[in-house]
Amino acid sequence: MNDSPGWATPGSPSDGEGAEGTQPPARPAGDQKWSAEQPPPGQWSSPGTGASDTPATPPQRPQQGAGGRSYAQTGDSRGYGTPYGGQNGTGGAGGGWGTWGPPPAAKPGVIPLRPLGLGEILDGAVTTMRTHWRSVLSISLAVAVLVQVFSVLVQKYSGDRLTIEPGSQARMEDFSDTSALLTLAAYLLQLLGGLLVTAMLTMIFSRAVLGRPSTVGGAWRDARGQLLRLAGLTLLIGFGAVTVFVLLILPGVLAGNLGLGLLGGLAAAVLVTWLWIRISLASPALMLEKATIRTALARSSKLVNGSWWRIFGITALTALITALVSAIIVYPLLAVSVALFGGGLEGLADGTALNSWGSLILTAIGSVIALTITMPIQSGVTVLLYIDQRIRREALDLELARAAGLENYGADATAPPTGG
Structure with a gap:
């Protein structure tokens, strides 16, 4: 990937192929850093409430296909919502991060690498x-x-x-x-x-x-x-x-x-x-x-x-x-x-x-x-x-992270974000 100011890759998942016949960047498929055995939905609790504070296994990051799942498809305007934890990141039927929310995004420059407000x-x-x-x-x-x-x-x-x-x-x-x-x-x-x-x-x-x-x-x-x-x-x-x-x-x-x-x-x-x-x-x-x-x-x-x-x-x-x-x-x-x-x-x-x-x-x-x-x-x-x-549509944050020198960004959900 070119890390010059022309880092953007034409094309979007809905296009089939980009302007130059290349597929857009995709979020990593089948990230298996977390355990495959997950607790049933709705059993997450906020930190500081007793023995249930620490789950037996960490939440599993959603798997995505080669085309990548766009933030716009999640039903959450910020890009969190369903993929990371039920309705709008609050846990619920979807399980996930619960009241902890999604992990902070890396910020190598002037904006965090996630959908912006x-x-x-x-x-x-x-x-x-x-x-x-x-x-x-x-x-x-x-x-x-x-x-x-x-x-x-x-x-x-x-x-x-x-x-x-x-x-x-x-x-x-x-x-x-x-x-x-x-x-x-x-x-x-x-x-x-x-x-x-x-x-x-x-x-x-x-x-x-x-x-x-x-x-x-x-x-x-x-x-x-x-x-x-x-x-x-x-x-x-x-x-x-x-x-x-x-x-x-x-x-x-x-x-x-x-x-x-x-x-x-x-x-x-x-x-x-x-x-x-x-x-x-x-x-x-x-x-x-x-x-x-x-x-x-x-x-x-x-x-x-x-x-x-x-x-x-x-x-x-x-x-x-x-x-x-x-x-x-x-x-x-x-x-x-x-x-x-x-x-x-x-x-x-x-x-x-x-x-x-x-x-x-x-x-x-x-x-x-x-x-x-x-x-x-x-x-x-x-x-x-x-x-x-x-x-939101093409997971460009992963390409930007790689261009900024953040190795394996998006592949390890436990990796701490880099401040900018």
């Missing part, structure tokens, strides 16, 4: 930023500065052109043409910057899961081979979203029916949201599995299947958190810039409040700080969601 996903993203701050913040800061410098120049140039000759038809035409080109260039630069951040941070987060350090140069070397495919994936998703809106709104526009147009817009928003979540894991699948665009989209769809609402909730909450963080940073600086350099309320009224260099620069500083913090959080949550879904 919401808090663990968010904590993993923040912990990676804190632990590997040199690499993470260097990438996001460099991209944020580049994007904001260009945006400030575009806003200043466009604002000056609009203000200097407001009544000149020729000037307004020149402004419209030039502004459109500059705005398009600014959007393209933001797109390229976002692609670069996504690609490189995906590699850093994948190493952080294994407890390994990362450098900016190493992340670039790992990511550059997939950059063109990632760009193609991003453009395809964007083009698809625009196409859906056009096709569903166009009938109302052609018919001159406002209600029909609004209904089409609402339907387009719902459909695009559903598709967006469905393919939200395509980017990490493409980068970590070295997959093609088509394969990455198919992998994302299969990983999200059955977990759409959960992934939607985590994604929406992450977007809300990052929006609040951005607002807390940007809006106070925006208010200060308007008060100091934009003429206050008069500047807001005549539209010149943000045309001065002082206003633009101060606002851009706030945007740089906000982007430097929020871009890694968004990228990290997406990568950890991808890893979480593969742990």
Whole structure:
């Protein structure tokens, strides 16, 4: 198994075979470390209650076939439940660990190697930023500065052109043409910057899961081979979203029916949201599995299947958190810039409040700080969601443990976990 950031093996148990014709990692079959003779169900008790505290034989770990039993099949969203002890790990008819619960998972890096909860996903993203701050913040800061410098120049140039000759038809035409080109260039630069951040941070987060350090140069070397495919994936998703809106709104526009147009817009928003979540894991699948665009989209769809609402909730909450963080940073600086350099309320009224260099620069500083913090959080949550879904469906935790150097992890239920 390759222990590089591309450790992921394409394919899932339901696929028959992966994207490259390989079977996914399977949990070890027939682990016989425990005694085959087990006490009847329901005889486990909590520690500290007398002679029954120590069972005559330890509980038997569930056997699994070559395809591995996914956490999603156990009926427990955490992945414990039925395999390790009756209903949700409480003993009962299934026997097992009882009130002791399952053994702690190893944690070689920023997350434990088991199905993750919401808090663990968010904590993993923040912990990676804190632990590997040199690499993470260097990438996001460099991209944020580049994007904001260009945006400030575009806003200043466009604002000056609009203000200097407001009544000149020729000037307004020149402004419209030039502004459109500059705005398009600014959007393209933001797109390229976002692609670069996504690609490189995906590699850093994948190493952080294994407890390994990362450098900016190493992340670039790992990511550059997939950059063109990632760009193609991003453009395809964007083009698809625009196409859906056009096709569903166009009938109302052609018919001159406002209600029909609004209904089409609402339907387009719902459909695009559903598709967006469905393919939200395509980017990490493409980068970590070295997959093609088509394969990455198919992998994302299969990983999200059955977990759409959960992934939607985590994604929406992450977007809300990052929006609040951005607002807390940007809006106070925006208010200060308007008060100091934009003429206050008069500047807001005549539209010149943000045309001065002082206003633009101060606002851009706030945007740089906000982007430097929020871009890694968004990228990290997406990568950890991808890893979480593969742990639940494909027993990826065993592959990650081996890549992290944990020998015989999962083969010996009595082995103590490794802290990280």
